[in-house]
Amino acid sequence: MEIARGTDLPDLLASLGYTVTRIGRYYSTKEMDSLRIKNRRTWYRYSERVGGDAITFLQHFCGRSFPEAVEDLLAFHGRARDAPAERSRQTEQAPEPPKPFALPPRHTDARRVYAYLKKRGVSPQIIRSFISAGLLYEDSEHHNCVFVGYDRDGKAAFASLRGTYDRDGSGFKGDAAGSDKSIGFRLPYAPDSRTVYVFEAPIDLMSYCTLHREFHSNALALCCLDDRALSVFLREHPTVRKVVLCLDHDRPGQEAAERMGRKYAAEGYVVQTLSPPSRKDWNAYLTFVQQFRERGR
Template sequence: MQTARETDLPELLTHLGYQVKRIGRYHTTAEMDSLRIKDRRTWFRYSQGIGGDAITFLQHFCNQSFPEAVEYLLTFQGRPRDAPVKTKPVTKQDEPPKEFALPPRNADDRRVFAYLRKRGIATQVIRQFMNSGSLYEDAVHHNCVFVGRDHTGQARYAGLRGTYDRDGKGFRGDVSGSDKDIGFAIPCNPVSDQVRVFEAPIDLMSYYTLHRSCCNAVALCGLYDGALRTYLRNNPQIKRIILCLDMDQPGQETAEQLRKKYAELGYEISQEKPRSGKDWNEYLQKRKAPERGR
């Protein structure tokens, strides 16, 4: 049992077809950027609030029972038991590649507009992103669709955010086939040599509501820095990176990792934090609260 629990998780996930990436002291995957693997033996997925060891990983993500997970891990480590593994985990390699396509657009954007206004985003900011084609309402579920485009203007990523929150938690996810190396961004101003980096599109829009002079900004749509690397590659004039990640533990741990990583690459790194709240949208809503009470 202990042998199964101590399975090397980065090796296991690579074997299962995930794109494993190292960020400082932790590992994560391109498919689940809120996943953190610590000491190569334990994992935690912040977006769902669940974690555990290799056994629980197979139970949660590969539809294995406890005995099947233990059996699979022992076989994976070269210690087969008397009985062969009866079932094989569902892996990324078993699934055909999914072609990316934007969700169909709704006839109007009223629900998305109302939802973002409720979150404190300025009307002008919402319209600016809608007019640029970076934001719209999907026709089926009426989610916010945050679109990421490559340097040619081609849509390559789309993040979804539900317009109905229950207890502060609404639906969120990526459209199948999205490229996590492309982020949600404000079109780059080539005159500026700096870029601000956010976790979520709503945080970027919140900051933009507070500081209209902000010109270059990218939302990673998670904590994986692929979108930042792409942004820097496409805009070589950028010399300064301002990290505006969330104030919770994963956000600040990632900020420290990115600070070290990009400082070593020669960038000037700084961090800008909201004066209160967990993130920029929470801070914006607190700022707006007195106005709503009038």
């Protein structure tokens, strides 16, 4: 169990796609604000009254068995199963090379993904269109949403995973091993559009499409607050000259929008910031609008 006690939880969670924040002496995440990480080694989630170490985190939030969680941590640390717990720097072996990218196995249907996204307010038409375009499917092992990102040659190079079981709206989020974060999640390129809309998460992009049924433009989800995917997209498509930043309407999202806005304006792009009229993000705004409409009936 030395590997569990020695795992730096903020680093592990960041590698899983969580947005780690520091609050005084503790760490938390943007996705689960009731989570507290103490001494960078142990966690506790007050909303569920559960806690533990790195292994229990992977079991509880990522659906991993105990052996699978151990394997994940060994891979995270770049160590083999039979490696000794402690080695001197002189004898320590080089970390294993990163795993090659591979999409999770596909389930025979997408019923759980469909039900989950419909519960989040995304229209059935939008869900079907994403599935038909090969942008979305359900994985066979954990029944996660798999949002597939393709490079400019049409080859799958990135996959964002979203759990379909949310106890309190904060389910599992992560990327498939070997994912290229500089690709992100993109809609198919629209050559007649000189604008790209930029979101934090694929579900926010789908929510925007639900709110604006006639939406036709280039769009991508960063799946973080790093703009590498946007930079690569603009370099690959030089005719795109306008960037619309549709990031979350919270402090991290707005700070990122300001940072990206300055950067791309200095590079000669027309930059617009577009926030949801209310609520934290586009999905939260979509569900608010739908609830408001239901009450008005």
